[in-house]
Amino acid sequence: YLQTSREAEALQQKYASLSKSLAGAETDLEARNIDYVKAIEDLGALKSNLSGFIAEKGINDERAKTILSLVNQQKARLDEELTNLAIYDGKVKSAKERMRALMSEYNEALSTKLENQEAIQSYAEDIVSLNSKLGLAQGNLNLLTSIKNEYSGYQDAVKRLMQDSKHDPVIGSKIWGVLAEVITVPSDFEAAIEYALGGAMQNVLVETERDASDLINYLKQKGYGRVTFRPLTSCRPRPLTGENRGVLTEPGCYGLASELIKYDKKFDGFVQTLLGGTVVVNNIDNAIRIFKKYNQSIKIVTLDGEIFSRGGEITGGSRRSQTQGLLAQEKKIEQAQANLEKIKNNIALLNNQRAEREQELKDLTDKIEQLNQEISELRIENSLNEDKSKQAYEVTQSLQEEISKNAEEYEIVKARIKELEEKISSIDELEKVVAEKKEEYTSMLESSKNVSSEQKSEREVMAEQVTEIRVKLAGHKSILDACDQDLFRYRRERETLEDEKLDVIAALKLEQQNLDNITNAPEKTTFSKEDEARIAALEKQIADLNVRKRTISDEIVSLDQEKTRITDERMAVNEKKVRDENMLENVDIEMRTQQQHILEEYDLTYASAVEFKDPEFKAYGALTVISDLKKSINRLGDVNPLALQTLKETEERLQEQTTYRDDIQKAYDDIVTIINELTGEMQTKFSDAFDQISENFKDVFQQLFGGGKGELRLNMQDTDDVLEAGIDIYAQPPGKKLQNISLLSGGEQALTAISILFAILKLKPMPFCVLDEIEAALDDANVNLFAEFLKKFSDYTQFIVITHRKPTMRHADTIFGVTMEEKGVTKIVSIEFEEAAKHAK
Known part of the structure; x- marks a missing residue:
């Protein structure tokens, strides 16, 4: 009994362990089935939305491409506009710098122009003044030249002889010149040399005594008077002796008079004869000292004209206010010529400077006009560039805002695409998971079936063994309490029922799972009516759901197409909007350009120009009229913006020049009036004086000649002016006829001339x-x-x-x-x- 009990207990434990293992396997299989079913449900849900995901992804892909293309276009246009903005800003900056440079150059040119105008005016005034001085200098030179050529200041006989020598080659060939005109004396020594020479200054220089004799005969023949001739052959130079050469080193001594002047070498004999032994000293004190030191053997002349002659004579006294000036004539002429040339050079220099200034003024005027035109063109160009820069800046700001918005939208679309891709990708992964779970579940199910069959068989064997043991125990324990046996039996039966119950429940669950996964359980070929009913219901539900799914898919496709159409229309409208905005901007720019053109060309604002609008104006033929008017304007030449200022300045200059001319004309008229008055008064006085002198001449002539008749007549043959008329002298000595003075003898001519002298002295x-x-x-x-x-x-x-x-x-x-x-x-x-x-x- 005990052994049987122990065997029964061991079998019971083994049976319990086997039952527990079977229950665990069934539990795992059920859990696997639940996961599999849930995965199938999730997969079905995802697959039901798959077409929507794909459609939405396609739409978002197209939208992303559209946005990306639009963003790229906008970025390209933004780069272009930024480039344009940089270009326009650079042009504006360059134009402003160029404008400042041009304005500086314009102001400088204008200032220089005003300076040139003032300089030209100053040159004109200086030239007028110099021309006046030139006339005076020319008159002075002519006067000095006339005095020299006419030998004014010389003795009358010398003057006449020298004048004849210019016209008579025979006479001219015998005369070398007058001493005063063949030497050149420094101004400091003029007085000394003139006093030293005395009357010798008017000596006529000849080569031989024969020449002097011929000239004396000529003087007698002409009745010119007496002239002192100095032949070269008669010259005897008297230089300083050796013992007197020391005078040249004395304090105050300038040197020999002959060495202080300049002359041609051929006149050396004359000069050495007259001045070779004459010493020039600075003052009379040194002259006295030197004169005494050398025992009065040297002729000395001081700068003031004191003369110390050999032998002791000293000549001096007060000087005439002026010397005869014969020595200074040539120098005065040279000075006058130099002064005249200087004035001419100054006038030429001023004319050249004025011409240069006038050319510079012309160049400056052209430059100012060119600068003004450049400034005007630059202002217009700068205004257009500023407008374009402003427009480009506004466009760049708008593009940047649109790019930012589109970039945000692109990121949202890309995120949605990524999300959809993840969902679509999750369906594939889920299908793989479902397939793996299906395979795992199928394998587990097969394994579970095999294991459960073996375990059930083993359990049944063990149950039979337990029963047999129990029977044995019952037989062996017949003596035991029937209650204990019944209790034990009831307990075993209960356990069996519970096991069967579990089996039934497991079978039911398995069948339920198999029913739910009919499509995934092809090995099952027979179903119960309930299963078939459930399957039919599920299939109907699936069919309805598929129909609903197709309907929804069709609606989604239709909505996607409508969305695509609306998107395309929206993009077309946006593009048209951009084109229209660009067109409006171009119109605004054109309007501003035209307004600027009207303002610059006609000095009118748009509001002012509208007032001139003619409602009845016909555009036909207007271009031809405009072209003709522009040609007429072009023929007028460039417009000088400074014309009004120039006109004002020119009018002021004209007024000044007119006033200046009127003053000069008035002065000229006054001078002419004074000259006429003086001329009239001179003519009256001259006529009265001439009449009185003529009467006096008649009386004196009769007294000197003891009778006869003398008469003075004005020769008005070539003039009406008594001041320019010649005077004819007629004399009729006693016993002779009335005739011209040139026909009288020398004595009669002299007495007639004396009569005229006394007639003049008698008057005044x-x-x-x-x-x-x-x-x-x-x-x-x-x-x-x-x-x-x-x-x-x-x-x-x-x-x-x-x-x-x-x-x-x-x-x-x-x-x-x-x-x-x-x-x-x-x-x-x-x-x-x-x-x-x-x-x-």
Whole structure:
């Protein structure tokens, strides 16, 4: 019994373990089935939405492509607009810099133009002034040249002889010149040389004594008077002796007079004869010192004209206000010529400078016009570039905003595509999982079936063994309490029922799972009615769901197509919107350009221009009219923006020049009036004086000639002006007929000339009068008569007479005698007759 009990207990434990293992396998199989079913449900749900996912993904892919293409286009346009913006900004910056440079250049050119205008005006005034000075200088030069050519300032005989030498080749060939005109003296030594030479300045230089003799005969023939000739062959230079050469190193000594002047070498004999031994010193004190030191053996002349002669004579005193000026004539002419050339050069220089300024002014005017045109064009171009820059900036801002929005939308679409791709990818993965679970479940199911069959068989065997053991125990324990046996039996039966119950439940669950997965359990060929009913219901439900699915798919496809159409229309509308906006911007730019054009061309704003709008205007033919008008405008030339200012300046200059001209004209008229008045007064006075002199001449002529008739007549043959008329002198000595003075003898001519002199003095006595051998041609009787006339007129005029005639000397008050005891040594002796008479008494 105990062994049987132990065997029964061991079998019971083994049976329990086997039952537990079978229950665990069934539980695992059930769990696997649940996972498999859930995966199939999830897969079905995902597959039901798969077409929607795919359609939505396709739409989003197209949308993403569209957005990406649009963004790329917008980025390309943005790059283009940014490039344009940089270009326009660069142009604006460059234009502003160019504008500043042009304005600076314009202001500088304008300032320079004003300076040139002022300079040209100044040059014009200076040229007028210099032309006036030129006329005076030319007149001065002509006067000096005339004085030189006519030998004014020379003795009358010298003057006539030199004038004849210019026209008579024979006479001219014998004369080398006058000493004063063949030497050139520095201005500092003019007075000294002139006093040193004295009357020798008017010496006529000839080659031989024969030439001098011929010329003297010519003078006699012409009756010109006396002239001192200096033949070269008679010249005897008297240089300083060796013992006197030391004077040249004395303080205050300038040197030999012959070395202080300039002359041609062929005149060296004349110069050395007259000045070779004459020393020039600075003042009289040094002259006295040197004169004493060298024992009065040197001729000295000071700068003030004091002369220290060999032998001790000293000549000096007050200087004449002016020397004869013979030495300075050539220098004055040279100075006058130099002054004239200087004025001409200054005028030429001013004319050149004015021409340069005028050319520069013309260039500046052209430059200002060009700069003004460039500035105007640059302003227009800069305005257009600023508008384009502003437009490009606005476009770039708009594009950047659109790109940002499209980029955000693109990211959203891409995220949705990724999400859909993940869902679609999860379906494939889930199908793989379902397939794996199906295979695993099928394998497990097969294994479970095999294991459960074996375990059930083993369990049945064990159950039979347990029963047999129990029977044995029952037989062996018959003696045991029937209750215990029944209880044990009931307990075993209960356990069996419970096991069967579990088996049934497991079978039911398995059948339920198999029913739910009919499609996945092809090995099952027979179903219960309930299963068939359930399968039919499920199939009907699946069919309905498939129909619903197809309907929904069709609706989704239709909606996708509608969405695609609407998207395309929206994109077309957006593109049209962009084109229209660009067109509007172009229209705005064109309107602004036209407004700027109207403002610049016609100086009118748009509002002002609208007032001129003609509602009845016909556009037909307007272009032809506009073209003709533009051609007419072009023919007018470039518009000078400074024309008004230039006109104002020109008018001011015209007014100034007109005033200046009027002043000059008034001054000219006043001068002409004064000249006419002076001329009229001079003519009147000259006529009155000439008539009076003519009457005086008649009286004096009769007194000097002891009868006869003298007459002065005006020669009006070539002029109507008495001031320009010549004077004809007619004389009729007693016993002769009335004839021209040129037909009289030398004595008669001289006496007639003396008559004219006294006739003039009788009209208007002079303070003093110098007469140089005026009576040389008269005989003694006429000389005495001449002297008496001098005495009579000496009450009103002091006469200084150079004479060799005794009657003249007898009637003089004072006599200065000049004698030369030896060659080169002159002495002066003076006698006052009144004092002499007193001493004689």
